[in-house]
Structure formats: structure tokens, C-alpha cells
Amino acid sequence: MQIHDVFDVLEATRTTLSGSSFDDVNLSGTRFNNTNLSGASFNQINFAGATFNDSNMSGWFINDVNLSGxxxxxxxxxxxxxxxxxxxxxxxxxxxxxxxxxxxxxxxxD
Known part of the structure; x- marks a missing residue:
């Protein structure tokens, strides 16, 4: 499935999108609940103001990231x-x- 130049709200429930690629996509204000992102790769991502609650981040490798504040x-x-x-x-x-x-x-x- 390809979605290009679409400006709409997507609701995905009980869906498998493993192996998908997102590039130059605005997901601001998006909520991820009960979501498996294991093995995902994030590059040049703006998480400013993001909130992570009750999340398993074991084994994360964080490199060259601004975590000020x-x-x-x-x-x-x-x-x-x-x-x-x-x-x-x-x-x-x-x-x-x-x-x-x-x-x-x-x-x-001493």
C-alpha cells in the first residue's frame, strides 16, 4: 500500500504494518497505544514534547541525541x-x- 501527498487522519486498529517505511511524514499529535516498535529505527526524528509512559525501552541504543530538559x-x-x-x-x-x-x-x- 502506498500513500502519497495525503492530508487526512489515519486510524489503524489491530493492524500489522511491520517493515513499513515513513519518510518526510508529519505524525505530530499522533497517539501510539499498545504498539510494538521493537527493532524500529528512528533517524532525524523530532520527539520534542513527546511523552513515553509505561514503556519498555530495554536495550535501547541512543547516539548523538539532544536530551536537554x-x-x-x-x-x-x-x-x-x-x-x-x-x-x-x-x-x-x-x-x-x-x-x-x-x-x-x-x-x-585519597
Missing amino acids: LRLHNSNLSGAEFAGCRMTGAKIDGIPVQALLDAYNAAKR
Whole structure:
């Protein structure tokens, strides 16, 4: 099925669209409920203002992404790794990450 230059609302229920490709598509305001996006690839995507609730994001690889202003609450970050990330102003449970890193590095030197 191909849809080109269509400006309408699509409702898909109990539908399989696996292997589909979306390019230069405006999905702003779209709701995804009970949706399987495992193995999906997202490139040059604007998720500004998006909300993820009750979602399984285990095994995600996030690279070269702007997460400024991100707020994580009641989330499982077990085994998460942060490398080469700018953490200016970032906090963990209200404690600035830079203060935590400074304290850790000071303890290593002692």
C-alpha cells in the first residue's frame, strides 16, 4: 500500500504494518497505544514534547541525541551507561551530577 501527498487522519486498529517505511511524514499529535516498535529505527526524528509512559525501552541504543530538559521519573536505569555525554546542569535525585563526579574523583585520589 502506498500513500502519497495525503492530508487526512489515519486510524489503524489491530493492524500489522511491520517493515513499513515513513519518510518526510508529519505524525505530530499522533497517539501510539499498545504498539510494538521493537527493532524500529528512528533517524532525524523530532520527539520534542513527546511523552513515553509505561514503556519498555530495554536495550535501547541512543547516539548523538539532544536530551536537554529530559525528565526521568520512576524509571529503571539498571545497567545504563553514559559515555561522552555533556551533563551540565544534570541532577540525580536533586544532586548535581558534576558534584557527584567531583566527589568520586576526589575519593579516588585519597
